[in-house]
Amino acid sequence: AQSVTQLDSQVPVFEEAPVELRCNYSSSVSVYLFWYVQYPNQGLQLLLKYLSGSTLVKGINGFEAEFNKSQTSFHLRKPSVHISDTAEYFCAVSENSGYALNFGKGTSLLVTP
Amino acid sequence: DAGVIQSPRHEVTEMGQEVTLRCKPISGHNSLFWYRQTMMRGLELLIYFNNNVPIDDSGMPEDRFSAKMPNASFSTLKIQPSEPRDSAVYFCASSLSGSLGEKLFFGSGTQLSVL
Numbered sequence: 001a002q003s004v005t006q007l008d009s010q011v012p013v014f015e016e017a018p019v020e021l022r023c024n025y026s027s028s029v030s031v032y033l034f035w036y037v038q039y040p041n042q043g044l045q046l047l048l049k050y051l052s053g054s055t056l057v058k059g060i061n062g063f064e065a066e067f068n069k070s071q072t073s074f075h076l077r078k079p080s081v082h083i084s085d086t087a088e089y090f091c092a093v094s095e096n097s098g099y100a101l102n103f104g105k106g107t108s109l110l111v112t113p
Numbered sequence: 114d115a116g117v118i119q120s121p122r123h124e125v126t127e128m129g130q131e132v133t134l135r136c137k138p139i140s141g142h143n144s145l146f147w148y149r150q151t152m153m154r155g156l157e158l159l160i161y162f163n164n165n166v167p168i169d170d171s172g173m174p175e176d177r178f179s180a181k182m183p184n185a186s187f188s189t190l191k192i193q194p195s196e197p198r199d200s201a202v203y204f205c206a207s208s209l210s211g212s213l214g215e216k217l218f219f220g221s222g223t224q225l226s227v228l
Binding site: 041 | 217
């Protein structure tokens with residue numbers, strides 16, 4: 001069985017500072033990895049995904065994530081955040097079946113001036 | 114494209130009442146998912162449909178919950194009778210084919226409060 005751990009429930013950061021949101025997973029098979037973002041009162045939107053190939057994945061809004069198989073991690077990064085990046089961020093994993101996304105509990109990113 | 118449309122946005126009901134949540138997936142999408150979001154448990158997959166057929170309902174909590182997809186453009190999630198512990202945000206999502214690694218498109222959710 002797979003599981004996803006987002007180590008930080010809340011991350012406060014100042015505008016224009018860099019940020020890293022951590023995600024670790026456990027699985028006995030190959031996985032596909034995703035980051036979704038949820039803005040207040042909205043559904044989730046896909047930020048980026050890793051299926052295969054280069055371990056560094058670039059997504060929308062300047063975010064990127066790096067797949068590290070040995071550490072079973074898929075941390076999300078942005079070099080300079082904006083106020084508008086304030087949202088809930090979810091890491092998700094799927095195994096062979098593909099359709100069943102297993103989500104972490106989310107990390108609340110709060111960007112302040 | 115209007116995206117995935119859910120109704121109602123908010124539902125407040127009393128314990129024991131029947132609740133019906135509705136979802137219209139993106140036109141042309143063959144896969145539909147119902148998720149439930151709570152503070153305690155995060156996002157949980159309740160049921161997955163492909164081509165209007167339920168493929169996996171192992172996440173449906175108990176017999177009080179049922180979901181239908183009578184056609185490609187409409188799905189319902191029904192709770193009868195409702196209980197306070199059912200209070201959550203319920204999301205519907207759709208994807209083109211449900212294949213490996215495919216992007217999910219989420220609706221804005223239904224905030225359900227059972228008093």
